[in-house]
Amino acid sequence: MRALTLVADRKLELRELPAPPPPGAGEVQIRVKAIALNHIDVWGWRGMAFAKRKLPLVVGAEATGEIAMVGAGATGIKIGDQVVMYGAITCGTCKACREGRDNLCENVSGVMGFHIDGFARDLLNMPVRLVIPVPTGIRARDAACAPIAFATVQHMLFDNAKLEPGETVLVHAGGSGIGTAAITMAKSIGATVITTVGDDAKTEKAKALGADHVINYRTERFEGLVRKITARKGVDVVFEHVGAETFNGSLLCLRRGGRLVTCGATSGPSTSLNLMQLFQQQYRIIGSFGASIRNIRESLAKMAAGMLPVIDTEVALADFERGLARLESRQVFGKIVVTF
Numbered sequence: 001m002r003a004l005t006l007v008a009d010r011k012l013e014l015r016e017l018p019a020p021p022p023p024g025a026g027e028v029q030i031r032v033k034a035i036a037l038n039h040i041d042v043w044g045w046r047g048m049a050f051a052k053r054k055l056p057l058v059v060g061a062e063a064t065g066e067i068a069m070v071g072a073g074a075t076g077i078k079i080g081d082q083v084v085m086y087g088a089i090t091c092g093t094c095k096a097c098r099e100g101r102d103n104l105c106e107n108v109s110g111v112m113g114f115h116i117d118g119f120a121r122d123l124l125n126m127p128v129r130l131v132i133p134v135p136t137g138i139r140a141r142d143a144a145c146a147p148i149a150f151a152t153v154q155h156m157l158f159d160n161a162k163l164e165p166g167e168t169v170l171v172h173a174g175g176s177g178i179g180t181a182a183i184t185m186a187k188s189i190g191a192t193v194i195t196t197v198g199d200d201a202k203t204e205k206a207k208a209l210g211a212d213h214v215i216n217y218r219t220e221r222f223e224g225l226v227r228k229i230t231a232r233k234g235v236d237v238v239f240e241h242v243g244a245e246t247f248n249g250s251l252l253c254l255r256r257g258g259r260l261v262t263c264g265a266t267s268g269p270s271t272s273l274n275l276m277q278l279f280q281q282q283y284r285i286i287g288s289f290g291a292s293i294r295n296i297r298e299s300l301a302k303m304a305a306g307m308l309p310v311i312d313t314e315v316a317l318a319d320f321e322r323g324l325a326r327l328e329s330r331q332v333f334g335k336i337v338v339t340f
């Protein structure tokens with residue numbers, strides 16, 4: 001079978017590997033159909049000195065597939081079912097796992113496609129408890145965006161920031177995969193959305209997606225405009241993932257008691273904080289990484305109801321690296337999907 005492996009920093013090889021053995025007890029074998037790209041793939045591809053992992057590594061962190069074989073005792077699923085997979089091997093038994101807070105598992109053995117082998121291969125075996133059925137009628141390219149893009153946004157906006165109808169949210173990098181999902185999800189509950197984009201060509205696209213106000217952060221100071229748009233009150237929620245370039249400006253955009261939720265630092269990981277501002281303004285800053293299996297089910301339900309991800313481009317497995325370069329360049333509007 002084919003497996004796309006990272007053999008050195010910025011060096012991928014499409015290798016032929018033996019197919020996995022038949023699935024063990026409680027496992028299923030999945031034939032991968034599509035992979036969606038995320039910034040974690042770019043970090044992994046560039047190389048991260050502090051990440052504990054061994055090369056070669058099969059890449060691919062977010063995917064959908066079809067059940068090819070069912071192991072003993074793996075119930076509730078049959079050959080041919082379309083599924084998405086949870087992208088980390090959790091233990092399933094610790095307190096966090098038992099309470100459905102899968103992304104806080106105390107014994108997680110790593111993020112697939114980053115720390116341990118991922119989904120960019122024709123076949124793999126997974127525990128059935130980490131496999132989520134896809135409702136009928138959802139195309140593979142859309143379902144592939146459920147486990148990370150949609151579920152991360154679902155977790156950030158609703159579990160963590162507790163965004164409510166009628167509130168105002170600032171969504172950074174509205175053209176990114178999670179930015180487009182955040183605009184769509186926030187609008188769907190009746191929030192007002194202000195978003196930032198890096199070039200004017202994305203402005204119209206963000207408006208077409210439902211954004212009420214779009215700011216080009218390269219030509220305008222977004223902090224000032226957000227205060228103007230909100231009549232100096234500030235926004236209720238900031239959806240952060242840009243990091244160093246925007247973080248302090250984001251805090252200035254918050255109303256007193258506002259919530260900032262962040263899941264990324266694409267422009268750099270370090271910043272300084274004014275602690276007086278933090279406590280006097282009673283900000284809540286919430287770190288968010290990944291999502292729960294429940295969030296993936298919620299995301300698939302949204303897709304089944306017609307809320308689809310924005311797809312920037314579809315590329316073949318052999319063009320995975322071209323997809324990563326496009327993502328790294330930030331010249332995207334929506335998700336890049338790799339089809340098998």
Ligand SMILES: [Zn+2]
Pocket residue numbers: 090091092093094095096097098104105106107108
């Ligand atoms: Zn656990």
